[in-house]
């Protein structure tokens with residue numbers, strides 16, 4: 339239903355996409371199995387990578403996607419064949435949605451949502467507040483007309499209510515902890531709403547907009563920086579004590595082939611101690627960070643081992659805590675890490691969409707789990 343305002347903008351909430359009744363996790367997985375069972379033929383020239391990952395997993399398997407790439411049949415095919423949950427890599431972030439005049443654009447987020455619905459997949463909302471996004475629409479807000487807090491509530495309400503019934507959860511605050519773990523990041527959101535206030539405002543608005551969605555905080559390098567993990571866990575305790583409706587814990591798991599074995603397992607176990615759903619939310623394993631490039635075979639062997647460890651550690655969580663296992667992209671050439679180093683090969687499929695040793699390691703780990 340539309341509010342009384344003239345459109346989608348910071349100054350007022352917006353209507354929601356007209357979606358069918360909520361899609362249950364079982365339905366998503368069953369749909370994925372049905373899709374896999376119907377022998378969906380991959381696009382011409384796309385090698386068949388048997389079996390579909392989602393047919394082997396007892397939990398949602400996700401990937402991030404970009405809307406324009408879904409027009410590529412090979413890309414769309416990999417997504418629909420192997421995954422049961424989609425995260426918008428960047429089109430559901432403020433940097434894309436919020437225009438300089440404070441209006442919102444949902445075209446690409448809606449395209450990803452439509453693809454997910456078409457293929458019986460869940461959507462995961464990423465990310466409502468992020469220190470890295472401080473859009474002009476907020477920076478130049480005329481606070482005599484619209485309070486900053488009101489504008490944040492309107493934005494969160496607009497995003498979360500639009501995908502209600504399709505988005506199983508949201509990263510409500512993304513990457514709140516400082517890189518060195520010595521505290522929480524300063525951002526436009528913490529400066530205007532207060533360190534705790536930013537969480538309270540965003541989580542309460544998201545909860546009101548979709549009471550069924552699981553609401554997450556999300557951060558990275560938790561498995562490789564103990565001080566950062568400790569601060570993240572203290573933050574979780576504080577938020578729960580303050581009654582913030584935190585419903586899940588995200589562990590991005592952007593790692594690299596030299597990450598010591600057992601680090602991911604220990605981190606997931608520590609985070610699972612809160613009893614909340616865990617989203618392993620953005621896994622990739624760089625094969626060039628850490629200097630192993632000289633020996634690509636060894637780097638890809640270690641990469642495969644780390645993906646297998648992550649699957650096994652996630653599958654060992656209590657079922658009620660297995661929210662989803664998400665990789666941050668499908669083919670190496672789709673990875674954001676390629677922009678840092680074109681030689682990086684961090685994902686499960688190579689540039690041509692062919693399964694790599696990491697894919698085989700994931701399927702074997704899923705079969706064992």
Ligand code: XIL
Nearest residue numbers: 427428464465512513558590620674
């Ligand atoms: C990255 C995307 O992959 C890039 O395409 C974009 O330019 C910047 O953001 N942690 C996150 C993600 O939570 O949103 C980031 O995604 C990667 C790090």
